[in-house]
Amino acid sequence: MTRMKPVDVVLVGFGWTGAIIGMELVDTGLKILALERGAYRDTSPDFTYPHNADELAYGIRGELFQPLARETVTIRHNLNETAVPYRQYGSFLLGNNVGGAGIHWNGQHYRPSPEDLEFHSHISKRYGQKFMPEDMQIQDYGVTYDELEPFLDQFEYLCGTSGRAGNLNGEIKDGGNPFEGVRKREYPNPPVADNYGAKLFADAARSKGYKPFPQPSSNASRPYTNPHGVRLGPCNLCGYCERFGCFMYSKASPQTTILPVLMRKPNFELRTNSHVIKINLDSSGKRATGVTYIDAQGQQVEQPADLVIVSAFQMHNVRLMLMSGIGAPYDPKTGKGVIGKNYAYQMMSNVNVFFDKDVAINPFIGAGSGGNQIIDEFNSDHFDHGPHGFVGGGYILGGQTGGRPIQQLLVPPGTPAWGEKWKRAAKDSYLHTTGVQSHGSVMAYRDRYLDLDPTYKDAFGLPLLRITFDWHDNEYKMTQFLTDRAQEIADAMKPRQTSQTIRKPGGHYDVRQYQTTHTTGGVIQGTSPETSALNRFQQNWDVHNVFVTGASAFPQNLGYNPTGLIGGLTYMSVKAIRETYLKNPGPLVQA
Amino acid sequence: MTSKPRSPSRRDFLRQSLVAVPAVSLLGTSAIAQTQSSTAATPAAAATATKYTPRYFTAPEWDFLQAAVERLIPPNEDGPSAVEAGVPEFLDRQMEAAYGHGGLWYMQGPFVPDAPATLGYQLRYTPREFYRKGIASVDSWCQKQHNQKFSALPAEQRDAILHQMEKGEIQLDDIPAVAFFTQLLANTKEGYFADPMYGGNRQMGGWKMIGFPGARADYADWIEQPGKVYPFGPVSIEGAKS
Numbered sequence: 001m002t003r004m005k006p007v008d009v010v011l012v013g014f015g016w017t018g019a020i021i022g023m024e025l026v027d028t029g030l031k032i033l034a035l036e037r038g039a040y041r042d043t044s045p046d047f048t049y050p051h052n053a054d055e056l057a058y059g060i061r062g063e064l065f066q067p068l069a070r071e072t073v074t075i076r077h078n079l080n081e082t083a084v085p086y087r088q089y090g091s092f093l094l095g096n097n098v099g100g101a102g103i104h105w106n107g108q109h110y111r112p113s114p115e116d117l118e119f120h121s122h123i124s125k126r127y128g129q130k131f132m133p134e135d136m137q138i139q140d141y142g143v144t145y146d147e148l149e150p151f152l153d154q155f156e157y158l159c160g161t162s163g164r165a166g167n168l169n170g171e172i173k174d175g176g177n178p179f180e181g182v183r184k185r186e187y188p189n190p191p192v193a194d195n196y197g198a199k200l201f202a203d204a205a206r207s208k209g210y211k212p213f214p215q216p217s218s219n220a221s222r223p224y225t226n227p228h229g230v231r232l233g234p235c236n237l238c239g240y241c242e243r244f245g246c247f248m249y250s251k252a253s254p255q256t257t258i259l260p261v262l263m264r265k266p267n268f269e270l271r272t273n274s275h276v277i278k279i280n281l282d283s284s285g286k287r288a289t290g291v292t293y294i295d296a297q298g299q300q301v302e303q304p305a306d307l308v309i310v311s312a313f314q315m316h317n318v319r320l321m322l323m324s325g326i327g328a329p330y331d332p333k334t335g336k337g338v339i340g341k342n343y344a345y346q347m348m349s350n351v352n353v354f355f356d357k358d359v360a361i362n363p364f365i366g367a368g369s370g371g372n373q374i375i376d377e378f379n380s381d382h383f384d385h386g387p388h389g390f391v392g393g394g395y396i397l398g399g400q401t402g403g404r405p406i407q408q409l410l411v412p413p414g415t416p417a418w419g420e421k422w423k424r425a426a427k428d429s430y431l432h433t434t435g436v437q438s439h440g441s442v443m444a445y446r447d448r449y450l451d452l453d454p455t456y457k458d459a460f461g462l463p464l465l466r467i468t469f470d471w472h473d474n475e476y477k478m479t480q481f482l483t484d485r486a487q488e489i490a491d492a493m494k495p496r497q498t499s500q501t502i503r504k505p506g507g508h509y510d511v512r513q514y515q516t517t518h519t520t521g522g523v524i525q526g527t528s529p530e531t532s533a534l535n536r537f538q539q540n541w542d543v544h545n546v547f548v549t550g551a552s553a554f555p556q557n558l559g560y561n562p563t564g565l566i567g568g569l570t571y572m573s574v575k576a577i578r579e580t581y582l583k584n585p586g587p588l589v590q591a
Numbered sequence: 592m593t594s595k596p597r598s599p600s601r602r603d604f605l606r607q608s609l610v611a612v613p614a615v616s617l618l619g620t621s622a623i624a625q626t627q628s629s630t631a632a633t634p635a636a637a638a639t640a641t642k643y644t645p646r647y648f649t650a651p652e653w654d655f656l657q658a659a660v661e662r663l664i665p666p667n668e669d670g671p672s673a674v675e676a677g678v679p680e681f682l683d684r685q686m687e688a689a690y691g692h693g694g695l696w697y698m699q700g701p702f703v704p705d706a707p708a709t710l711g712y713q714l715r716y717t718p719r720e721f722y723r724k725g726i727a728s729v730d731s732w733c734q735k736q737h738n739q740k741f742s743a744l745p746a747e748q749r750d751a752i753l754h755q756m757e758k759g760e761i762q763l764d765d766i767p768a769v770a771f772f773t774q775l776l777a778n779t780k781e782g783y784f785a786d787p788m789y790g791g792n793r794q795m796g797g798w799k800m801i802g803f804p805g806a807r808a809d810y811a812d813w814i815e816q817p818g819k820v821y822p823f824g825p826v827s828i829e830g831a832k833s
Contacts, residue, residue: 053806056785196817238808405784430801
């Protein structure tokens with residue numbers, strides 16, 4: 001095996017968190033190497049207009065996604081089923097290449113509610129331990145909102161997030177989210193103007209007594225220069241956002257916020273086509289010596305490093321930890337072990353809102369996040385859950401991200417899927433339809449977890465990650481409650497007709513329907529090595545020179561999109577590395 | 592990943608399309624007029640439809656596709672039919688792409704075709720194989736039931752068979768009828784609405800029917816005018832305009 005020259009820090013995966021860590025450590029002068037299994041990619045030439053406006057290539061065939069032909073995951077609903085491969089994209093969309101899912105996200109950029117971070121403590125205190133079903137195993141992050149606030153802020157200012165504060169230093173501001181945690185300063189940019197569907201939603205929501213606000217968006221509403229001196233341009237609402245790169249330099253991504261600066265630093269190196277398959281440990285098993293990867297020629301290469309940052313997508317982080325034998329694999333029968341524990345997801349519902357021909361929605365006018373309106377009354381613990389008998393919640397969104405006809409064309413309920421009636425309905429509805437969506441949390445449960453599949457392999461012959469997941473009653477109750485509220489608002493919009501997509505008890509997790517790419521857990525952070533894989537700084541409890549960033553650290557999933565929280569946790573972690581760990585390498589929290 | 596036709600340079604695009612936009616509006620062909628006028632195929636388009644020679648599909652398969660997609664999106668005054676829009680050509684060209692060869696799907700066994708439907712596609716067939724098997728199975732079923740190939744049956748009977756496939760009421764030899772129907776319908780709508788450079792959506796007829804502006808992708812001026820009808824017709828990636 002080839003052995004490369006040692007480096008100080010190796011980053012496994014070069015998306016959002018890898019780029020943040022690289023940038024925050026580069027001024028220490030340490031030799032930093034990012035190993036990325038995909039290729040290099042940049043706005044030009046990869047996401048340029050007009051090629052980017054290609055729904056088939058990007059939206060449907062998934063040009064920016066991880067090629068499933070080479071590696072996928074397997075899925076089963078419960079412990080007794082045999083898992084089968086996720087052969088085609090549906091439920092979630094794995095990223096690929098430099099920038100990862102940070103390229104094809106929508107820019108929906110949220111902070112967690114303060115109670116989300118101390119969820120177990122909070123729920124136990126307010127409702128009592130018995131309020132949670134016995135097999136629900138939610139936990140605290142080991143980090144409070146106040147501790148995290150500067151880092152959430154740092155990530156928003158990196159991204160040029162557009163929005164309106166609802167709680168500025170304790171003062172509740174009109175037009176912002178009144179339920180959010182304290183914000184020390186305004187968003188770096190004002191909100192993107194509302195699309196028409198969002199405007200109708202906000203008016204209806206206000207008539208029901210709710211407090212709608214613009215969705216916080218990392219689609220820049222105006223030209224913006226971030227603290228690294230990298231400039232973003234204003235979003236033009238092109239309607240090609242989620243599943244697409246951004247040709248306008250408006251959507252925050254590693255490419256539009258960090259890479260133009262980081263790539264020029266002499267002590268930083270990016271090595272693409274380098275697929276890490278193992279973190280190597282010394283004979284004590286307590287210290288990592290570096291990683292092994294497969295290079296572009298298919299050869300195994302050993303890369304020694306003093307510090308290993310696992311910064312790939314959530315699922316890949318879990319798989320790499322399992323393949324490296326770091327931390328005890330989780331056992332759903334005993335509830336013991338930590339790697340693979342607490343896999344969670346999100347649960348969505350939709351109310352499609354059909355208007356008559358005098359209401360011009362123009363659904364193709366859409367940003368990934370900017371221009372939509374939100375209500376947050378039913379997220380986190382913003383309301384008394386006591387009478388409702390479930391834990392968690394979500395936000396309700398009005399508006400649309402685009403009107404791409406293969407994926408986003410909606411026809412009224414009762415319309416056949418084809419034939420003359422479908423054709424007439426498509427023609428009559430397209431310009432006059434918008435949506436109200438609920439975006440709900442999913443709790444962690446004893447029998448929902450990740451491990452290595454015993455049968456199926458990737459292109460290198462290595463085991464695929466296996467997901468064992470299905471919905472629990474708590475989530476069915478949550479989504480019914482949220483969808484009822486969404487329907488009330490949709491009705492108040494006075495449409496001609498509405499239709500619902502909702503998951504109901506008796507059904508199963510259906511991998512064919514896209515919901516979100518917000519898969520979480522498996523290498524969770526927390527307060528004790530008995531119940532978590534990482535401490536509050538995302539440092540592995542057992543092997544102190546391994547840190548694992550990203551949504552794999554979430555102990556359960558929240559009702560918000562995860563990227564804002566991922567960025568905040570990464571900035572907190574890398575500050576601890578820079579200011580404490582590097583001076584005296586060792587555990588940052590004593591077990 | 593997918594083999595994507597490359598189009599002319601941005602400079603060409605700007606010259607052909609964006610510069611031409613004011614001319615479109617000056618001529619008064621507003622979106623309302625465009626979307627409400629008949630967009631049924633012109634004789635010229637129909638002529639083009641017959642010219643394409645399939646590379647993957649055999650002559651009997653080609654007959655089947657024309658006869659099937661024409662029922663999924665039939666001709667009428669609302670807009671082009673699937674055949675008028677070039678959907679069969681789109682399908683044939685997709686079969687030659689990485690997609691058709693199964694290059695975008697995880698195709699390692701073991702295959703568990705009787706896994707719960709909610710766990711997604713679990714058949715061993717790539718799209719090329721799936722169409723080959725599927726068409727042969729439907730034709731063989733029609734031959735047994737009606738002594739005719741699918742394409743030789745009258746429109747009402749084809750509709751009835753497609754309905755039965757959709758509901759899983761037909762047992763085909765090699766493949767589940769529902770799965771084949773689902774695949775055919777999804778690809779047909781792709782061909783009807785994808786950019787014309789892929790061979791379907793001829794003259795952007797699918798887009799014109801619903802009022803989608805295609806690759807315009809620039810609405811900064813329109814967000815502040817909520818509810819106002821967008822006046823421009825579609826443009827394509829290669830710079831075609833309406």
